[in-house]
Amino acid sequence: MKTIIFFLVLVMTTQLADSQFSKILFESYDSYKFNDISSRRFKHGELMNHLETLKKSLGDLIKVEQIGSSAENRSINLLTLGTGKMKIFLWSQMHGDEPTATMGLLDLLNYISKNRNSAEVKKILSETTLLIIPMLNPDGAERFQRRTSQGIDMNRDAMRLQTPEARILKATRDRFNPEIGFNLHDQDPRYSVGDKGTVAVISLLAPAYNVEKTDNAVRTRAKKVASELTLVLQQFVSNHIGKYDDTFEPRAFGDNIQKWGTSVVLIESGGWNNDGEKMFIRKLNCVGLLSVFHSIATTSYEKTSIDVYENIPMNTKNLFDIIIEKATISFSDGRSSIIADIAINKEETHDSTGIVWKGRVVDLGDLSVFSANEKWNGAGRSIDASLIEMNDIVNIHELKNIFSK
Ligand SMILES: [Zn+2]
Incomplete structure (x- = not known):
């Protein structure tokens, strides 16, 4: 005992x-x-x-x-x-x-x-x-x-x-x-x-x-x-x-x-x-x-x-949510296309259904010195410049379909 x-x-x-x-x-x-x-x-x-x-x-x-x-x-x-x-x-x-x-x-x-x-x-x-x-x-x-x-x-x-x-x-x-x-x-x-x-x-x-x-x-x-x-x-x-x-x-x-x-x-x-x-x-x-x-x-x-x-x-502070690396950005008006990294941050907004996450283009160009939570490979893939202008709101899911596969 x-x-x-x-x-x-x-x-x-x-x-x-x-x-x-x-x-x-x-x-x-x-x-x-x-x-x-x-x-x-x-x-x-x-x-x-x-x-x-x-x-x-x-x-x-x-x-x-x-x-x-x-x-x-x-x-x-x-x-x-x-x-x-x-x-x-x-x-x-x-x-x-x-x-x-x-x-x-x-x-x-x-x-x-x-x-x-x-x-x-x-x-x-x-x-x-x-x-x-x-x-x-x-x-x-x-x-x-x-x-x-x-x-x-x-x-x-x-x-x-x-x-x-x-x-x-x-x-x-x-x-x-x-x-x-x-x-x-x-x-x-x-x-x-x-x-x-x-x-x-x-x-x-x-x-x-x-x-x-x-x-x-x-x-x-x-x-x-x-x-x-x-x-x-x-x-x-x-x-x-x-x-x-x-x-x-x-x-x-x-x-x-x-x-x-x-x-x-x-x-x-x-x-x-x-x-x-x-x-x-x-x-x-x-x-x-x-x-x-x-x-x-x-x-x-x-x-x-x-x-x-x-x-x-x-x-x-050198981090983005998403960087699409080395995407081809094409212009419909005849200007020649360029290779650029695209930085996108997720932004939180809310509507009647609750919180909605949107993407915003926050930088374009040589972003090789930055880090990202997600990096997508853009090499060999092309996107029209009008869809990813600086400060544009973008649909992350659509971009993901184009670039993350
Ligand atoms: Zn605080």
Whole structure:
């Protein structure tokens, strides 16, 4: 009997190694993914319904508190989980059209609900306190736009604090003075990683707190957390992690929160081929954050070298969605035909049937220095110049029939 009890205690308290834990999170994602949400264009009302569902399943593991309202009077809420002394603060969607991390946060809450008795969740909830604001800019989310309903980019309002949304973020940080923070955004899906030509699926930044971009204890801790997150994500998407430009922006929240004493990591959800709805990137947010919470809870991240972060290649903007290489462009008026590469980006529009993806011609000529998510071979195939003029909207499916076979 004693042996059984001893064994049980051992099972309950032994923590998985960091890499094992993140692999399990990645592989078992479908078992805890928050399935009520399956598209990016959800609004505040839907988020509130989802929080209600999660509140029921999490029970006394979660506290939901309204901490203020947007300019148009939508509630902004703080979710608190855990009782540990290490406070981790996360805020998502201060830009209304950047919802990927909000979805990842719902997955993460569902994971905690379903795995509350696992050694890893118990460790996270006993050693850390998670302070989560999902959807800081609900008015922007309503319109699927970056700015608040007052027309302000709240990430340039950290000093003047003119918007209610910015005041809520500042007040919450000051109320808890958390040790670690995650600033959750989406970036243009066409950034690539350094000169590798691979798309940046996630970009990270430990923001500077001064123009000189020096390190202090607060920023160094942010770099260690970012390094740990990089090691986690590289297991699944190696060569697809980029580093965001760390030029000091005196009006931005990340830079100021670093200055105010919370170690901040910016996570930018970027692009992934054939993942326009960013469902794979949502998964990476969830797996990455849970893994890092665990390494903060066990303090293992403290041993991670900041060099991992420092060595991430910079985000570079040299990527198109599609390049048709060396197509023959013919002119019906007698001008001689030419050989050119054609760059096409997919654009998201929506009509009554939902989201519609259109192609737009964004460059023509020698594009051999650029990368693309898809390259189609145009050699030996001809297209009339009138069909692919600069800035034209094109039918991607028709082009694919001509060029990708
Ligand atoms: Zn943003």
